[in-house]
Amino acid sequence: MIRKxxxxxVEILVVIxxxxxxxxxxxxxxxxxxxxxxxxxxxxxxxxxxxxxxLKACGASEVDARRCNSWDDINVTYPPNPxxxxxxxxxxxxxxxxxxxxxxxxxxxxxxxxxxEFQCVYNFSxxxxxxxxxxxxNCIIE
Numbered sequence: 001m002i003r004k005x006x007x008x009x010v011e012i013l014v015v016i017x018x019x020x021x022x023x024x025x026x027x028x029x030x031x032x033x034x035x036x037x038x039x040x041x042x043x044x045x046x047x048x049x050x051x052x053x054x055l056k057a058c059g060a061s062e063v064d065a066r067r068c069n070s071w072d073d074i075n076v077t078y079p080p081n082p083x084x085x086x087x088x089x090x091x092x093x094x095x096x097x098x099x100x101x102x103x104x105x106x107x108x109x110x111x112x113x114x115x116x117e118f119q120c121v122y123n124f125s126x127x128x129x130x131x132x133x134x135x136x137x138n139c140i141i142e
Contacts, residue, residue: 034140037110040083041141045118048088048105049132051076052120055090055103056129065092065099065124083107087115098125104135114138 054076058068068074069092078088086107093100104119116139121130134142 033110038140040086040107041116041139043083044086044105044107044116045132045134045141047082047086048103048118048120051088051090051103051105052132055101055120055122059101059122059124059127059129063124064097065101065122066095066097068101068122068124069095069099100124109138110140116140 051074054074055068058074059065062068069090071078071090074090082088086105088105089103091102091104093102100121100123102119102121104117106115106117108114109116114136117135118132119135120132123129
């Protein structure tokens with residue numbers, strides 16, 4: 001009787017092929033660029049949300065929008081260490097006491113063709129707030 005010791009070449013090649021297929025599937029699922037973009041979007045969203053809370057606090061204590069129309073007025077230091085390429089803006093609809101102030105944070109998408117943007121709005125004319133919202137559908141995170 002002949003004893004079989006070890007594996008045949010065909011068996012080894014089949015195992016290597018299966019491992020290769022599984023590895024390629026895993027790498028495509030865990031795309032490092034996509035994960036990095038997701039993390040950057042989360043940071044931009046978090047920073048924007050923090051600035052929105054500061055705007056709400058200023059709006060709750062001030063009736064004149066002109067007292068909440070700059071980073072200094074809402075006691076926010078322009079975001080420290082923002083993700084590369086991110087943009088944060090504070091805009092006023094008009095230089096009047098009942099203006100609408102918008103804070104937005106954005107970061108370019110992976111391919112650079114669009115922006116992943118988050119924003120909130122405070123309307124001083126009727127003291128209403130539009131909470132943080134994602135603008136468009138260009139973000140990886142939801």
